[in-house]
Amino acid sequence: MARTEPKKDVVIVGLGWTGSIMGIEMAKQGLEVLALERGADRYTVPDFRYPDVIDELKYGVRFGFMQKPRNSTVTIRRTLQETALPYRQLGSFLPGDGVGGAGIHWNGHNWRAMENEFILRSYVEDNFGADIIPEDMTIQDWGVTYAELEPHFDRFEYMLGLSGQAGNVNGQIIEGGNPFEAPRSRDFPLPPLKQTYDATLFADAARAMGYHPFPRPAANASGVWTNEYGMQLGPCNYCGFCERYGCLNYSKASPQTCILDALRRMPNFSYRTNSEVLRVDLAEDRQTATGVTYWDEEAQEEVFQPADIVMLCAYSLHNVHLMLLSGIGEPYNPATGEGVTGKNYAYQMNGGTTLFFKDKLFNPFIGAGANGMSMDDFAINQIDFAAEGFIGGSYITAGVTNGQPIRGIGLPSGTASWGEEWKTAITEWYGHSMSIGSHGSNMAYRDCYLDLDPTYTDRHGRPLMRMTFNWKPNDIRMTQFMRSKIEPIAESMNPDTWQSSYKGEGAQYDVRPYQTTHNVGGAIMGDDPNTSVVNRYLQAWGQHNLFSLGAAAFPQNIQYNPTGVVGALAYWAADAITRDYLPNPRPLV
Amino acid sequence: MPLPDWKTTRRGFLGGGAGAAALTAMAVPLHAQSPEPEPLENYAPEYFTAEEWQFVMSATALLIPSGPTPGAIEARVPVFIDLQLASGFGSADDWYMAGPHIADADPLLGWQSPLTPAEIYREGIAAVNAWCEQTHEAPFADLLPQTQQEVMTALSEDEVPLPPELRGLFDLLLQNTKEGFFADPKYGGNHRMAGWTHIGFPGARASFLEWVDKHNVPYPLGPVAISGERG
Numbered sequence: 001m002a003r004t005e006p007k008k009d010v011v012i013v014g015l016g017w018t019g020s021i022m023g024i025e026m027a028k029q030g031l032e033v034l035a036l037e038r039g040a041d042r043y044t045v046p047d048f049r050y051p052d053v054i055d056e057l058k059y060g061v062r063f064g065f066m067q068k069p070r071n072s073t074v075t076i077r078r079t080l081q082e083t084a085l086p087y088r089q090l091g092s093f094l095p096g097d098g099v100g101g102a103g104i105h106w107n108g109h110n111w112r113a114m115e116n117e118f119i120l121r122s123y124v125e126d127n128f129g130a131d132i133i134p135e136d137m138t139i140q141d142w143g144v145t146y147a148e149l150e151p152h153f154d155r156f157e158y159m160l161g162l163s164g165q166a167g168n169v170n171g172q173i174i175e176g177g178n179p180f181e182a183p184r185s186r187d188f189p190l191p192p193l194k195q196t197y198d199a200t201l202f203a204d205a206a207r208a209m210g211y212h213p214f215p216r217p218a219a220n221a222s223g224v225w226t227n228e229y230g231m232q233l234g235p236c237n238y239c240g241f242c243e244r245y246g247c248l249n250y251s252k253a254s255p256q257t258c259i260l261d262a263l264r265r266m267p268n269f270s271y272r273t274n275s276e277v278l279r280v281d282l283a284e285d286r287q288t289a290t291g292v293t294y295w296d297e298e299a300q301e302e303v304f305q306p307a308d309i310v311m312l313c314a315y316s317l318h319n320v321h322l323m324l325l326s327g328i329g330e331p332y333n334p335a336t337g338e339g340v341t342g343k344n345y346a347y348q349m350n351g352g353t354t355l356f357f358k359d360k361l362f363n364p365f366i367g368a369g370a371n372g373m374s375m376d377d378f379a380i381n382q383i384d385f386a387a388e389g390f391i392g393g394s395y396i397t398a399g400v401t402n403g404q405p406i407r408g409i410g411l412p413s414g415t416a417s418w419g420e421e422w423k424t425a426i427t428e429w430y431g432h433s434m435s436i437g438s439h440g441s442n443m444a445y446r447d448c449y450l451d452l453d454p455t456y457t458d459r460h461g462r463p464l465m466r467m468t469f470n471w472k473p474n475d476i477r478m479t480q481f482m483r484s485k486i487e488p489i490a491e492s493m494n495p496d497t498w499q500s501s502y503k504g505e506g507a508q509y510d511v512r513p514y515q516t517t518h519n520v521g522g523a524i525m526g527d528d529p530n531t532s533v534v535n536r537y538l539q540a541w542g543q544h545n546l547f548s549l550g551a552a553a554f555p556q557n558i559q560y561n562p563t564g565v566v567g568a569l570a571y572w573a574a575d576a577i578t579r580d581y582l583p584n585p586r587p588l589v
Numbered sequence: 590m591p592l593p594d595w596k597t598t599r600r601g602f603l604g605g606g607a608g609a610a611a612l613t614a615m616a617v618p619l620h621a622q623s624p625e626p627e628p629l630e631n632y633a634p635e636y637f638t639a640e641e642w643q644f645v646m647s648a649t650a651l652l653i654p655s656g657p658t659p660g661a662i663e664a665r666v667p668v669f670i671d672l673q674l675a676s677g678f679g680s681a682d683d684w685y686m687a688g689p690h691i692a693d694a695d696p697l698l699g700w701q702s703p704l705t706p707a708e709i710y711r712e713g714i715a716a717v718n719a720w721c722e723q724t725h726e727a728p729f730a731d732l733l734p735q736t737q738q739e740v741m742t743a744l745s746e747d748e749v750p751l752p753p754e755l756r757g758l759f760d761l762l763l764q765n766t767k768e769g770f771f772a773d774p775k776y777g778g779n780h781r782m783a784g785w786t787h788i789g790f791p792g793a794r795a796s797f798l799e800w801v802d803k804h805n806v807p808y809p810l811g812p813v814a815i816s817g818e819r820g
């Protein structure tokens with residue numbers, strides 16, 4: 001028999017980036033807010049303290065801060081015909097676990113999306129005609145526009161203390177920033193980080209070719225910053241242990257450094273760790289959620305937590321899993337294209353070129369999570385899709401973030417991977433290579449989706465979620481196009497040798513090497529309940545007191561890292577809930 | 590199996606707690622180097638049998654050979670691997686290991702063997718040694734260096750016949766060997782920070798504000814370990 005806890009106004013599932021934002025915004029309204037987090041509690045001290053956190057094996061290689069597949073994972077297949085198999089060991093993506101979520105161990109590349117990315121289908125149809133959209137491509141508009149989100153991007157960035165250089169403030173183009181970006185209402189909170197040697201060489205070469213490089217927007221503080229919650233950040237020391245690690249220096253924006261200490265002080269907010277939510281409970285008429293049921297690890301029992309409002313903040317994949325398990329929205333069916341829950345899972349199409357220089361020393365162990373230079377000359381709003389034969393775009397970028405040796409030392413292709421030759425090569429080339437990367441969009445397709453696995457179950461006996469995903473020709477053409485733009489930049493830099501790695505024709509999704517933890521879609525937003533799971537305010541179409549935050553809402557993936565948009569959407573939803581929903585709870589659309 | 594004395598002392602030193610480690614890192618350590626551990630020949634493995642230990646000693650010596658600079662043996666990589674296999678890594682504590690297992694699935698779908706890393710070493714070493722006996726009339730460790738080189742190449746190219754649940758053996762061995770060369774010395778390998786010194790990685794320094802814009806200039810400081818030991 002499940003224990004029942006006293007009712008709360010709001011229950012939040014997961015205390016990572018979105019859970020922390022919704023937690024503090026709802027608590028500020030005077031509501032009784034409870035967050036349930038499946039993992040452990042985490043503080044800068046002792047969890048990210050120097051020197052213990054500077055441990056590549058424990059955190060970089062054995063994934064000390066991440067989700068343990070034994071407790072939570074998915075199954076994966078590439079086609080509808082294949083049998084999905086469990087993602088038994090982390091590789092391609094690394095979901096977070098514990099207070100702070102993946103927000104503690106991200107790099108901090110924090111972007112806004114382009115205006116046209118929010119209205120992608122309309123943009124393509126209006127500018128190039130509906131007939132250029134491949135038959136199996138299921139891209140959609142978001143139901144919200146960039147102009148509507150701008151104040152919320154701004155708020156999120158000022159909350160993070162973002163370092164960078166604006167390129168477009170209210171339509172005025174600013175030298176040194178990104179001239180192709182959507183207009184912002186003001187400059188960045190902090191100036192750009194210092195640049196490493198590789199980024200500087202890339203930017204010089206790009207400029208010489210007539211491109212427009214600018215500093216990568218970094219949630220690693222370049223100076224001191226105090227945010228709206230009174231939380232303080234200090235200047236980043238380029239420690240070279242950013243991604244996969246908690247910040248030892250109070251410099252990386254994270255729930256810990258930006259929100260949690262302020263939130264913990266609010267008497268109407270509380271949280272419970274080691275409390276994994278198993279399902280959302282619905283009223284008999286299924287029109288509202290009544291609360292959630294979670295597993296109390298300490299007591300080893302199920303607990304029912306009633307609440308007036310339920311907010312799913314469990315990371316994209318887990319939000320969708322919980323919805324599928326709880327019967328929220330009709331499960332998507334790839335055969336008919338009907339149903340919504342699980343629809344339009346998408347990922348990120350990346351590639352890169354590595355350059356080797358005998359006479360240049362890059363000191364790769366010196367780097368912040370997000371220092372570096374980027375260019376948007378081939379961004380999604382700069383490309384003639386009809387002429388190029390694909391829909392999408394990329395930002396192109398260089399900037400070393402770490403030189404941790406277990407995770408790999410770049411060597412010219414053909415070099416042995418062991419023995420005398422390898423041992424000599426690593427002394428010759430460590431610190432003598434750099435990369436130029438393409439970070440690109442990934443469209444949504446009829447047969448890329450999430451549902452429940454028919455075979456494999458988790459430790460609670462629930463079906464694992466099944467991911468069906470593969471690379472598609474449109475996105476492969478996009479990345480090959482980027483290759484044709486990056487290689488001339490690389491050649492102009494006169495390296496001793498260089499090599500490229502971009503997905504080519506027939507590329508299959510490989511779950512082993514790390515790619516990105518930018519899993520999006522599955523609980524997508526939109527303006528029609530027949531084609532989306534949540535409305536433009538991230539409110540479930542079927543249950544007005546249920547909200548789903550995070551990148552599950554993206555109808556297809558943007559060309560950027562997701563968190564800038566995830567944060568803006570969280571503030572946008574919080575604003576709508578505060579102004580419009582709390583005074584009169586109902587479907588907002 | 591009783592632990593040789595050096596192990597107890599080394600454990601004691603490393604296990605002195607985070608507080609002790611932090612102190613040594615921040616203050617100037619009294620001893621820039623930890624005491625020299627017992628030679629590898631006297632090491633009593635926690636996981637490996639004697640036969641497996643011989644295999645791992647010879648195999649890692651091929652993967653990262655000794656020479657003018659230390660290789661896997663001087664870096665005590667075999668100790669690292671032994672301790673890892675005796676820990677949660679060896680028993681796949683973090684991985685999803687429930688069946689059914691389709692061990693011969695497309696490798697792109699990742700680890701699908703029903704075996705843990707420790708079991709892969711156990712069964713894999715036995716299988717490779719049996720194959721060496723069959724083809725060269727001796728276990729791997731007793732083969733001539735040239736023959737060992739050939740066997741290792743064959744193993745790396747999937748030319749040693751192994752059942753599908755063991756096909757991850759070479760990648761696992763190579764990965765763990767490199768880990769043992771480059772992980773913090775507290776895990777038993779990278780002795781005297783040999784791996785870090787070899788490539789010029791400064792270890793746990795992690796503070797470079799004044800260095801980031803000194804471009805194309807060699808970084809002057811040697812490595813430091815989490816314990817505060819300096820290379």
Ligand SMILES: Cc1cc2nc3c(=O)[nH]c(=O)nc-3n(C[C@H](O)[C@H](O)[C@H](O)COP(=O)(O)OP(=O)(O)OC[C@H]3O[C@@H](n4cnc5c(N)ncnc54)[C@H](O)[C@@H]3O)c2cc1C
Pocket residue numbers: 013014015016017018019036037038039094095096097098099100101102103105106107108109110111243244275276277278313314315316318517518549550551561562563564566
């Ligand atoms: C290595 C790495 C690098 C990254 N780098 C970048 C980057 O540079 N730029 C960028 O934009 N993005 C980056 N990301 C992605 C970024 O971290 C995420 O977009 C962001 O954290 C998402 O916020 P969220 O609130 O949706 O999820 P999270 O911050 O991950 O929080 C989700 C929380 O929910 C908890 N949870 C899950 N299921 C349950 C359950 N059933 N019950 C209770 N709790 C649950 C989890 O334990 C977790 O704490 C990176 C991610 C990783 C892993």
Ligand code: SF4
Pocket residue numbers: 219220221236237238239240241242243245246247248249250251252253367368369
């Ligand atoms: S690189 Fe900077 S922001 Fe990142 S962990 Fe190190 S000190 Fe913190």
